[in-house]
Amino acid sequence: MEISDRYHSLNAAIYPWFEEQWQRVLRLHNDNHLPHALLLSGMPGIGKARLAESIAGYVMCHQPQTNSACGQCRSCVLLNSSGHPDLYFLRPEEKGKPIKVDQVRQLTEFMHNTAQQGGYRVVVLEPAESMNISAANALLKTLEEPGRDTLLILITHQLGQVLPTVKSRCQRLDCHPPDETVAVEWLVEALSVEYQEALQLLKVVHGAPLAGVDFKQQGHQALRADFLTALRDILRQRKSPPEVAGQFLKADLDLLLGWLQGLLADITRILLMGSDELVRNKDMQKMLKGVAKNSTKDKIFTLADLIQFERLGLQRRQNPNKQLLLERILIDWSALVRT
Known part of the structure; x- marks a missing residue:
C-alpha cells in the first residue's frame, strides 16, 4: 500500500444531523470512557466517513476545545494539510474489492509503533463489511489488544454483513438518516437549488443527502x-x-x-x-x-x-x-x- 493511501488531510466538519452522535463521543472522551473501537453504522450517503474524520481530529488534537479540535496545534496542522503519521486509513485496494488479510497485517504493524506526535493513534476502516473472513479474523487480535491511546473507527453500510465477533468488540454508534426538512435545507444550500428540486432529489436517493449531492454532480x-x-x-x-x-x-x-x-x-x-x-x-x-x-x-x-x-x-x-x-x-x- 502506498503511503498516500494510508494518510490524507481531513475534512472534519459535523453535519447537523449528527450532532447527537458527536456529543456522545465528546462525553465519552472527556470522561475518559472512550472505547478502543467504535463501529459507525448506517445507510450509505449520510456522511459517516466525515463523522469518523471529525472524531479522529478531535481525539488527536493536543488542545481540544469544548466542542471541536483547536485547529492550531501541530497535530491539527498535520491533519488539515498533508496528513498525520498517526492516522491510518484502511480501505479496499480497488472499489468493490474486499479488504485483504495482508492489508490488516500491515495495519497491525502500524498499531505496534509508537505515536510519532504523541497522543492518540487512530485507524479509520471503511467499509467494515468488505473484510473477507481471513482479514476480519486477523483484525480480532488488534481489537482485543489495541494498545494504549489507540482508537479504531470502523464504518459499515451493511451492519448485518459484519462478523458478530467484530461487532462484539466495538461500541456501536448508530447513524440515522437526517430529518427530511433538515436534509432538504442542507441540499438547497449545498447545491444552490430550489426547495422542491432538493426535496424530490432527496426522495430519489431515499433520504441520504450526500448521495443526493453525488447524484446531481455525477x-x-x-x-x-x-x-x-x-x-x-x-x-x-x-x-x-x-x-x-x-x-x-x-x-x-x-x-x-x-x-x-x-x-x-x-x-x-x-x-x-x-x-x-x-x-x-x-x-x-x-x-x-x-x-x-x-x-x-x-x-x-x-x-x-x-x-x-x-x-x-x-x-x-x-x-x-x-x-x-x-x-x-x-x-x-x-x-x-x-x-
Whole structure:
C-alpha cells in the first residue's frame, strides 16, 4: 500500500444531523470512557466517513476545545494539510474489492509503533463489511489488544454483513438518516437549488443527502430518466427486456436495481394504503398507479425479494453476468401487469 493511501488531510466538519452522535463521543472522551473501537453504522450517503474524520481530529488534537479540535496545534496542522503519521486509513485496494488479510497485517504493524506526535493513534476502516473472513479474523487480535491511546473507527453500510465477533468488540454508534426538512435545507444550500428540486432529489436517493449531492454532480438524472422510460416502454411492450438490458449494459447495475427497488417500494405503498400520497418517485406516479392497479402483492413482493437478493450478491463482490441478471429481472418486471 502506498503511503498516500494510508494518510490524507481531513475534512472534519459535523453535519447537523449528527450532532447527537458527536456529543456522545465528546462525553465519552472527556470522561475518559472512550472505547478502543467504535463501529459507525448506517445507510450509505449520510456522511459517516466525515463523522469518523471529525472524531479522529478531535481525539488527536493536543488542545481540544469544548466542542471541536483547536485547529492550531501541530497535530491539527498535520491533519488539515498533508496528513498525520498517526492516522491510518484502511480501505479496499480497488472499489468493490474486499479488504485483504495482508492489508490488516500491515495495519497491525502500524498499531505496534509508537505515536510519532504523541497522543492518540487512530485507524479509520471503511467499509467494515468488505473484510473477507481471513482479514476480519486477523483484525480480532488488534481489537482485543489495541494498545494504549489507540482508537479504531470502523464504518459499515451493511451492519448485518459484519462478523458478530467484530461487532462484539466495538461500541456501536448508530447513524440515522437526517430529518427530511433538515436534509432538504442542507441540499438547497449545498447545491444552490430550489426547495422542491432538493426535496424530490432527496426522495430519489431515499433520504441520504450526500448521495443526493453525488447524484446531481455525477449527472445521474439523465441515466435515471432513460432507465425509467425504458421500464415504462417494457410495460407498454414497446421494448423487450433483452433489448433494455443491452441498452444499460455499461451502467452501474446496483444503481439501476436501487432505482427499480424504489419503484417497487412506491407500488407497495399504493397497494397497502390505497393512495399515492406517500409515493417518492413523483415523476413516475402515473406508471406506478397503473402497475399497482393491474398487479398483485405477491408479484411485487417476489420481484422485490429477487432484487434484494441480487443486490446483496453484488455487494458481496460476486461477479454475475450483467446482461442475464438484468434480463431476468426485467422479464419479471414485464410480467407484473400480465396474467
